[in-house]
Amino acid sequence: MIWNRVLDHQRQLQYLKQLAKVPQKAPVLLFAGPSGVGKKLVAIGWAQALLCAEKDAPCGKCRHCLRVDSGNHPDVLRFQSEEGSTVKLEQARDLSQRAWMKPYEASRKVIVVDDFEKLTSQAANALLKTLEEPPEETYFVLLTSQVGAVLPTIISRAKVIHFGRLSQASLLKLKPDLPQWAIDTQLGSLDDVGLIADPKFKQTFELATKALKSLWTYRTYDAFTQLGELSEEKNLALFTVRVWLLQIRSALVGKIETVKTQTVALEKLSTGDLLKLSQLVVRLEQDIQSHINRSLAFEKFWLDTQSIQKGMSSS
Ligand SMILES: [Zn+2]
CATH class of the missing domain: 1.20.272 (Zinc Finger, Delta Prime; domain 3)
Known part of the structure; x- marks a missing residue:
């Protein structure tokens, strides 16, 4: 199960596990928090929970769970802006159209949009209608490290889940060779760890x-x-x-x-x-x-x- 690999964020996972029983209550989730703390992993775990065919989802073992884990389930769409660029209107329209297509294999479809703050306001507005009333069985997870840059109209349509920085213990587990100055600075995300180099x-x-x-x-x-x-x-x-x-x-x-x-x-x-x-x-x-x-x-x-x-x- 993907969620077993998540460090920290246990409160958020508890909430999502409950929500997975009645996901239609929150078809649009907005994960807000620093980059490099595992939001994406939690989001893919959410896709696993929604697409799993077993009663006790996510089982981590069924066909859907395995395909989500390997990153090639046709009903999980990952949408990411290119490095350093914004997401333009045409891309948002394309995403909106794909949201209306029926799932291929599972009973649901999950769309994960990374760096949501990079959508231009035009692009975000183009998506607004779809987010307001998403097609039945289509679920969105929007990820952002700058929740302040997301349009309030989007925020009001989403269930916002906040993520904090990683604990020092988790960071040391991921990077056992952290130098002392980095520990003193209480870096709290894998992106921060990248800085050490x-x-x-x-x-x-x-x-x-x-x-x-x-x-x-x-x-x-x-x-x-x-x-x-x-x-x-x-x-x-x-x-x-x-x-x-x-x-x-x-x-x-x-x-x-x-x-x-x-x-x-x-x-x-x-x-x-x-x-x-x-x-x-x-x-x-x-x-x-x-x-x-x-x-x-x-x-x-x-x-x-x-x-x-x-x-x-x-x-
Ligand atoms: Zn499963």
Whole structure:
């Protein structure tokens, strides 16, 4: 059974197992969550549950289950946009037409649409009618890592199931040779693991750690140079934010548990200041996500942290 290979997400699987008894209650599912955490595997498992011929579905052994598992069941349609491109109107129309065709072999048909946020609004609108009243025995699973980019009209027609990041234990099971810095960064998806191979992320981890300390050493020049470097690439800027939030959190936990943490400079801050700092980092993340000039966003962040430094000197 495909679902036996899913790590974590047990609550979601429980829900789907119940739903599989009355799938017509939710003909359109929207799986929302980071990429690389197993949403696709859960979706294919869902197809297995719906197409299985046995009473206790999915059995994992019948003809349908085996064909779904091997990826060549004619009643499971996988729809994926090409790398880096959006899904256009014609493709959405084609998908809509295929949704209306009768299943070939099973009693139902499952359509899995990956990266649903990549549909242009025209394409999504073309699908809207089909999603609103899907043909009988046709079931959709839409996958997205950016639920905010999916049209609200689509969301309102779907049953949304949220997926979180993978636990460290699961990630270590998949990748037993994770380096310590990656464990410290609490990567939570297989896509994240892919990042480890890129030396830029290790360098950014080290630079971000140094920069957070520079904020409190009054070496303005160092701080500006480091922040400038960190702001250069969007994905690295976002990774920086994550490193900082985790280090602030670990300092906060240190306050509560009075254990010694790695982040020496942060230890000097009061709990209130740490919370304030984490708010500034979250705001920086929002600025990076929007289209504000990143190096300006990092400078603004630095300026905002100065009020916290004043708090330090007066205490
Ligand atoms: Zn079966």
